[in-house]
Amino acid sequence: xxxxxxxxxxxxxxxxxxxxxxxxxxxxxxxxxxxxxxxxxxxxxxxxxxxxxxxxxxxxxxxxxxxxxxxxxxxxxxxxxxxxxxxxxxxxxxxxxxxxxxxxxxxxxxxxxxxxxxxxxxxxxxxxxxxxxxxxxxxxxxxxxxxxxxxxxxxxxxxxxxxxxxxxxxxxxxxxxxxxxxxxxxxxxxxxxxxxxxxxxxxxxxxxxxxxxxxxxxxxxxxxxxxxxxxxxxxxxxxxxxxxxxxxxxxxxxxxxxxxxxxxxxxxxxxxxxxxxxxxx
Numbered sequence: 001x002x003x004x005x006x007x008x009x010x011x012x013x014x015x016x017x018x019x020x021x022x023x024x025x026x027x028x029x030x031x032x033x034x035x036x037x038x039x040x041x042x043x044x045x046x047x048x049x050x051x052x053x054x055x056x057x058x059x060x061x062x063x064x065x066x067x068x069x070x071x072x073x074x075x076x077x078x079x080x081x082x083x084x085x086x087x088x089x090x091x092x093x094x095x096x097x098x099x100x101x102x103x104x105x106x107x108x109x110x111x112x113x114x115x116x117x118x119x120x121x122x123x124x125x126x127x128x129x130x131x132x133x134x135x136x137x138x139x140x141x142x143x144x145x146x147x148x149x150x151x152x153x154x155x156x157x158x159x160x161x162x163x164x165x166x167x168x169x170x171x172x173x174x175x176x177x178x179x180x181x182x183x184x185x186x187x188x189x190x191x192x193x194x195x196x197x198x199x200x201x202x203x204x205x206x207x208x209x210x211x212x213x214x215x216x217x218x219x220x221x222x223x224x225x226x227x228x229x230x231x232x233x234x235x236x237x238x239x240x241x242x243x244x245x246x247x248x249x250x251x252x253x254x255x256x257x258x259x260x261x262x263x264x265x266x267x268x269x270x271x272x273x274x275x276x277x278x279x280x281x
Contacts, residue, residue, distance in 0.1 A: 003043040003057075007065065010089060012082045018065040019058045021090065023050030027277070028095045030087065030120075031057035034103025035129070036185070036195065038064030041102065044266035052274070054095075058086055060105070068194035075204035076111035076212060083108065084116055098277055100124040102262065103234070107207060110246070114215050123223040124273055127234055127259050130207045131241050150196075155187045169230040169258035216245050223249040224276040228257035228264065250276070 005020040020039060029049050031042045039057035049055045059066040061082055062074065072078070091097060099120045101109035107130030109123055153159055160182050164174045185191055198205065207213040223246050227239035236253065243251040252272045254261050261269045 003040045003046060005046060010086065012061075012085045012089075015061055015067040015069065015082075017059060017061065017067070017082075017086070019056060019086070019090075020046070022046055022055045023053050025052070025054050026095050027052075028054045028056060028091055028097045029273075030083075030097055030099050031055065032083070032099065032101040032105030032109055033057075033060065033063065034105050034127075035198075036063075036191075037103075040064070041260065042262055045262045045270050048266065048270045049273075053098075056087075056090055058083070060108070062194040062198060068190050070193050070197045072197075073204060074198045074201040076108065076207070076210050077115065077204075079108045079205075080112040080115045083112055084119065087119065096121040098122050098124065100126070100273065101128070102126045103129045103259070106130060107205075110207065110216070110219075111210075111212050113219055113221055114212050117218065117220060120221050122277060123221050124226060124276065125223060125242060125246075126226045126261060126269075127228060127231055128225075128238070128242055129234055130213075131238050131245070132234065133208075151189075151192055154192075155183070157183060160186060166232045167259045169228065169256055169264060173264060213245070217247060219247055221248070222276075224273070225249050225251045226261060226269070226272055227251070227253050228259055228261050229253040229255045230257055231259045233259040252276075 003020060005022050007018050008021060010017050010019060031039065033039055033041045038059050042057055046055050046057065060079065062068045087097060097120050099109045106125040106128035109125065110130055113120060113123060161179060164179065164182065165171060168174060203209045225239055225243045227236055229236055239251060243249050254265050254268050257265045
């Protein structure tokens with residue numbers, strides 16, 4: 001699951017970030033990945049989108065091949081500022097920018113749309129994690145005493161495989177190569193420490209606790225909520241919550257599909273996004 005596009009690097013607020021820039025045109029698709037992931041998750045849809053649009057995808061801070069500082073406060077505000085800086089440095093004011101976020105990335109785009117309401121022409125939120133309730137004790141997992149036990153647990157092949165089984169509807173996607181890639185990622189101490197830093201700061205990354213969720217009615221951007229109808233990781237009932245809470249949104253479910261439609265159903269995902277982009281509001 002590696003993207004076949006040239007990796008580029010850009011400095012945002014002093015931190016090095018990896019990104020890709022494919023295709024061309026004034027319609028720009030900005031792809032934002034989820035937790036414990038990278039821009040490579042879009043490897044199947046980037047070539048399809050790049051035939052008609054300019055495609056930008058970014059490894060967020062603490063993910064992929066971007067910097068992974070552990071001494072910063074991770075927050076919705078921080079990620080919104082970094083993404084805003086990225087778009088200001090890579091696009092022009094005359095461009096139409098379409099934000100497409102998956103899981104955690106969808107949550108960050110929601111926050112960005114509240115903080116910077118005129119950034120996007122349209123939004124696509126895919127299987128967003130921003131509407132789940134996470135109890136306060138989740139921060140305990142990043143404590144000094146618990147971290148070694150948690151690392152041992154999450155780096156076990158059986159744990160990684162079970163997690164992947166909850167992500168995909170079709171188990172055929174869990175190839176040995178894919179499993180090994182995920183194992184390599186979770187076994188990286190640098191990756192693990194960065195994830196624990198986000199876990200430590202989760203209250204600053206939560207839509208409800210940061211009061212962003214209470215401001216969703218301010219959103220004016222036309223929004224497509226797209227979801228795998230068989231998502232076991234974040235069940236489809238949350239798609240209906242997102243659709244209900246975000247004004248001017250429409251809901252599209254992809255059948256026989258789990259948490260990652262861009263991997264399991266790339267053609268259907270691209271078609272749904274393009275129909276939405278080209279629809280006259």
